[in-house]
Amino acid sequence: MIKNRRKLFSIQWTCASLAGLVFLAGCASTPSATHQSTGWIKDEVADSYVFGYPLVLMSTARDAAVGTDPGQAPLNTLRHAQALPPIGAANPPQPSLDTLDSTGWLDLGSEPVILSLPDSHGRYVDARVLDMWTNVVWSTGPQFVAGTASAKGIHAQTIAFVTPGWQGELPKGAKRIEVPTLNAWVSVRIQSNGARDLAAVRKLQRAIRLAPLSFYDGDERAASVAPPRGNVNGAMGANGTQQQQVAALDASGFFGRLADALPDNPPTPADPHALKFLSDLGVTPGDPAKLPKSPNALAAGLADGRDRVATPPPNLLSANGWSWFGDGVGNYGPDYALRAYAASTQPGIGTKDDEVRAVVTQDSDGNTLNGANRYVIHFAANQVPPVRGFWSITAYTKDGALGESAPARLAVGDRNGVHRNRDGSLDVVVSSTRSRTGNWLPAPRADMQLVLRLYAPKPQATDGRWQPPPVVRR
Known part of the structure; x- marks a missing residue:
């Protein structure tokens, strides 16, 4: 953590408060006496977890990647x-x-x-x-x-x-x-x-x-x-996935890291309501977190916050078992649920104009995908992924790893010459065993997920006009 230049950004925080945006009102105070139970702790911990998750994730990733050791x-x-x-x-x-x-x-x-x-x-x-x-x-x-x-x-x-x-x-x-x-x-x-x-x-x-x-x-x-x-x-x-590291933090670890990162990285947009919740919990930028002495409420709020980060928000696009981000990705404003979910599932994702990643884990009958089976994805001529760049489909294990099946490092897409049918449609065959028909996508012989990437997607890829076809078991 870089600590010697916080003065530069603290000016912005002060200006926000002078403009009428209450900055962490009562930073050093304890929660209001109007709170009659610990229920408020659980709720505010959960809300604050969702709010602060991206900053904690990014600071964790930065600390792991910056240095002079191998891999840094x-x-x-x-x-x-x-x-x-x-x-x-x-x-x-x-x-x-x-x-x-x-x-x-x-x-x-x-x-x-x-x-x-x-x-x-x-x-x-x-x-x-x-x-x-x-x-x-x-x-x-x-x-x-x-x-x-x-x-x-x-x-x-x-x-x-x-x-x-x-x-x-x-x-x-x-x-x-x-x-x-x-x-x-x-x-x-x-x-x-x-x-x-x-x-x-x-x-x-x-x-x-x-x-x-x-x-x-x-x-x-x-x-x-x-x-x-x-x-x-x-x-x-470099050290494992940052999502796993953040998920392993207890309340003290999570909010301590959040408090440490806030002075250099004020939230955008400024949100006095979210900052007031942090103040209630004893989280002051730049200082050690002084959380309420209610371990059960803290643990319950943290668990609720983790669940909310992992829950697809209602404005996620979905069709035929696939899910992908729409217009709001990359510039989230106050949509903290979408921001946290995107950071957790697709860290580093760009805007709707940069890239689309659609993910599917089930076939058209609702069963978990498994490379031991044979699947066909049929793109009609007018349903081919709409891109200005290129597109590809890759198979991974259920944990997002490249499978052991040979050739493992193969993605199917227009970048490497997919074969179209006479009517302009195309078929992608997904299986761990080689297919002599269609465009074969090697898959791990285990439960798996498919990721369809659209590079420089056209607008219809994120405004709901286009959707990827179902994955059908044959």
Whole structure:
């Protein structure tokens, strides 16, 4: 945790209170005498857990990923995945076989950080930066060529990430992006077309630059990208899944980490009601949490909060057993339920214009998917995933790991030449045993899940006009 620059962000908190937004009223006080039972503790713990979950998750991921140990990288440098994830890979859950990822953590406390991206020469690239509440503050978004409806890569560009109100001179041509939190997470994903294509992807990775402003125009070595450290593809951390680590925290651990992270990372939007709940519970930014001495109520509230984070919100899109995020993803506003659920299930997810991930665990009869069976997904000609980039389907174990079935590292999609039927439709056959018909997707010989990814999806993918077809057992 970076503690020596909290003064910068504390000014924002003070201004919010002066504007009439009560900031943690009675920070040092005990709960009001009007509370006649411990029921309020359970309710406010649950509400505060859902509210604070993304920040605790992100701070946990940052602490695991930042450093000089193998599998880590310093702040303001990128760590490149150099190979596709191996068999059995499960960190992050549902690792992608479509892209190689370059990821890093920004520290904006001392000065702006500059990201330069090269011209990708038509290759699909998706870059995004998330604040510590998992809101997308910047992304490359849909990438178009005039007169076409397809994503055709990105042009060279420079982006400067700064704290709100920062004054100073930026590199010529740099686009200024204000980030409301002191830390942020950056991800650059480059399309890969299989093992033979990796050299071209690595060349693009080497052309990416990430550096603090003072180094950007100075010492080229200091500004260079960190060397490769392992094969983690897009992970937000290194020591197990961050979701598991956060779920294992007791009330003291969870709210202590939340209190520690708040001074540098004020909530966006400001929410005096949520902050008042934290104050009631004895959670003051920057101070040790002083929770009520009601262990049963604390435990019950924490359990309720965990359940609520894991419960699909009503505004999640669903059809034919699949579920996916719609228009609200990536910029959540006060929709804390959607924000927490998205952080828990698809950490690092972008906006509706960046990517859609639809997940299914049951067939059309409601039975759990299992690779020992044979399934067919039939896409009618007008039902093929609507994308400006490309799409793919990958099979994972029920825990989100790549299965042991050979060839395990195979995704089916238009990137690798799916075969269409004469009427323009296409069939994907899912099974652990090879199929001689359709487009075969190898699956683990166990309970499993399927993930359909749409890169640069068209609007109908997230506004309810399109839905993926059912998974039918044959």
